[in-house]
Amino acid sequence: MAESIQMEIQPREGRGTHKAEKLRRRGLVPAVVYGHKEATVPVAVSNEELHKAIRLGARVLDLKADGKTEKVLIRDLQWDHLGHAILHVDFARISADERIHVTVPIELRGTAPGTAATSGGGVLDQPLHTVPIECLAVNIPESIRVNISALQVGQSIHVKELTLPEGVKILADADAIVVQVKAPVAEAETTAAPAAEMAEPERIGRQKPAEEEEGA
Numbered sequence: 001m002a003e004s005i006q007m008e009i010q011p012r013e014g015r016g017t018h019k020a021e022k023l024r025r026r027g028l029v030p031a032v033v034y035g036h037k038e039a040t041v042p043v044a045v046s047n048e049e050l051h052k053a054i055r056l057g058a059r060v061l062d063l064k065a066d067g068k069t070e071k072v073l074i075r076d077l078q079w080d081h082l083g084h085a086i087l088h089v090d091f092a093r094i095s096a097d098e099r100i101h102v103t104v105p106i107e108l109r110g111t112a113p114g115t116a117a118t119s120g121g122g123v124l125d126q127p128l129h130t131v132p133i134e135c136l137a138v139n140i141p142e143s144i145r146v147n148i149s150a151l152q153v154g155q156s157i158h159v160k161e162l163t164l165p166e167g168v169k170i171l172a173d174a175d176a177i178v179v180q181v182k183a184p185v186a187e188a189e190t191t192a193a194p195a196a197e198m199a200e201p202e203r204i205g206r207q208k209p210a211e212e213e214e215g216a
Contacts (some may be wrong), residue, residue, distance in 0.1 A: 035093035110149030114181035122153035156180030
């Protein structure tokens with residue numbers, strides 16, 4: 001499950017691009033804390049500490065200010081165009097016993113035997129890379145793991161077949177394909193060859209009237 005990390009926040013006065021840039025030059029990230037029918041509060045957090053929390057896979061934080069701690073979910077991150085710097089973050093207030101909706105990544109485990117050359121060299125296809133779930137705010141899994149070590153050519157794993165951590169509910173279509181092993185493209189080309197060969201007698205047949213005319 002995602003780890004809850006404590007992080008100091010400080011009040012932020014004013015809004016706008018100029019003030020936000022001044023904060024970033026000081027190593028801070030502009031942020032807001034909202035939800036639970038309370039006022040939206042503009043704050044700032046350490047850029048270094050926020051990046052560290054994200055690298056650790058944290059989704060839930062305990063924000064500390066003036067001796068008080070508030071549990072929040074990282075609801076939205078705004079990155080620069082290169083995807084390196086965090087420009088802004090939204091924190092949503094949560095409680096430990098609250099069930100929330102979040103999206104988590106799907107993590108494939110193992111190697112599908114159907115992709116081996118000895119099994120026909122199938123192609124692994126993963127239509128779903130993330131999945132929406134419902135769970136307790138403090139029990140968000142880092143990922144949903146999918147074991148593909150028995151997957152053969154022509155076989156697939158659907159959402160309804162996923163093994164979920166306790167207390168987690170999938171919100172996606174139960175019949176949606178998560179991962180599958182497709183037959184190699186070469187097979188499709190091979191099956192198309194006989195059709196091309198069958199067309200040959202037709203060309204010969206169309207030539208007969210011209211040959212008969214020459215003979216006349």
